[in-house]
Amino acid sequence: MNDRLNPSLTKVAVRANALCLALAAALMPAAHAANAPSKSEKAAAAQSASAALPANAVARVNNVTITQDELDQAVRASNAPDTPALRTALKNQLIARELFRQAAAKAHYDTRAQVVAAVEQAKTIAMTQAYLRDQVKPAPVTDADVKAKYDAIVATLxxxxxxxxxxxxxxxxxxxxxxxxxxxxxxxxxxxxxxxxxxxxxxxxxxxxxxxxxxxxxxxxxxxxxxxxxxxxxxxxxxxxxxxxxxxxxxxxxxxxxxxxTQVPQFDQAKDALRKQLEQIALEKATAQVVTDLVKNAQIQQ
Missing domain, CATH: 3.10.50.40 (Chitinase A; domain 3)
Structure with missing residues (x-):
């Protein structure tokens, strides 16, 4: 199985392969005399098991739903053939991830300094990317722009x-x-x-x-x-x-x-590559303009 999952899942999956195998076994009905559940635990488990899963759900972990969409996303990210075995393995990894999350939250790991710093860093990255998507507006590259670039290059050959x-x-x-x-x-x-x-x-x-x-x-x-x-x-x-x-x-x-x-490629052969070059130039120019505008209104000490 290819383990190339999405970034948030990969780190857990790499560390938890053995645990997921154990989890798969644990999900099978089994009697463990040494750890027999109490009557109240049996009743709660029976009540939970009797409740049907919500629509678009593949599992529920302590009342937290794992959706079909999440599993589909994990399958796509794996870049592996979509098979029942793969889906079972990835579902168990998602269950394991949710178990880890709940256990960490119960132990208040969310307040640990390194976790707070990581969350803040992820927030900063996501916020910055969203801002740039909204603010950086590259000038559109037209067919005429591409042809002019082609003609200009040919003229220098x-x-x-x-x-x-x-x-x-x-x-x-x-x-x-x-x-x-x-x-x-x-x-x-x-x-x-x-x-x-x-x-x-x-x-x-x-x-x-x-x-x-x-x-x-x-x-x-x-x-x-x-x-x-x-x-x-x-x-x-x-x-x-x-x-x-x-x-x-x-x-x-x-x-x-x-x-x-000199072998000059036909315009139709070169236009796609030239368009990408011009779009990259336009993106860099628009990004530089946003930076320039921000610098004008900022107080920067170095």
Whole structure:
């Protein structure tokens, strides 16, 4: 059985698997002479058992109802095939959770400091999320916005596109050391994994395809630093930059793994990804505006 339950249930379920097995056994009719219930307890149990469960209920624990909706939610959260065995197991876990809750409440665990703090934290998170849902209103992304973004990107593409790998280090000595090893035939990907502090170092420094309209113009470098873009377009396929390219306090070594004529995807192929990008940008912009408005009216000391 997959135990991926909802967060509030998972912690209990992980700790209570063995107890739930015992609970399942305990729910079976059995006579325990050493713990025989009194006549009053028998009468109360009989009265409780005789009362029909409310509609949409799967169990009742000391007059607290566990609903069919709760069980259905647990089944969905489990990501396991919906079978009678799964439902029985999850129902027993819900019963166990309710027993734990009632026992903890009876022992006044709700007043313990760590419980109060956890409840307050959960309340803060829920309250903040609800507030942001109401206050952050991203501008809608239209079909025209998506097409304009597509056209703008296509306009920046050059005749060729490149599949580069990079090694990024923090000092010139290390960069020259890496270049010396490359000239002696060392593997670029292994050196990237060993030395690089740049993007995708764990994957050997391999990056996605990139294209630039040449000659390189400021602002048309697909967010690459201009010196890197200029160095990249001058390299033939398979070549490594002869010297490190310094950008800020970092030193970049480039290799062109592949080079080909630029392949521009059709608009219909790109529009969904572009829409998601624009929606994320709109969300970030709207969130930043809410923060800015709150800061204007706040007194903040740091």
């Amino acid at each position: 050059g005749e060729n596109e490149y599949k580069p790998s990079v090694i990024v280090v923090k000092d010139a000595d290390t960069a020259n050391k890496v270049l010396d090893q490359l000239k002696k035939g060392a593997d670029f990907a292994q050196l990237a994994k060993q030395y690089s502090q740049g993007p995708d170092a764990a994957q050997g420094g391999a990056l996605n395809w990139i294209s630039f309209k040449t000659p390189i113009q400021p602002g048309n470098t697909q967010n690459w630093p201009q010196p890197l873009a200029e160095a990249l377009v001058q390299l033939p396929q398979g070549a490594v930059s002869s010297a490190p390219v310094q950008v800020g306090d970092a030193y970049w070594i480039l290799r062109v793994d592949q080079k080909r004529p």
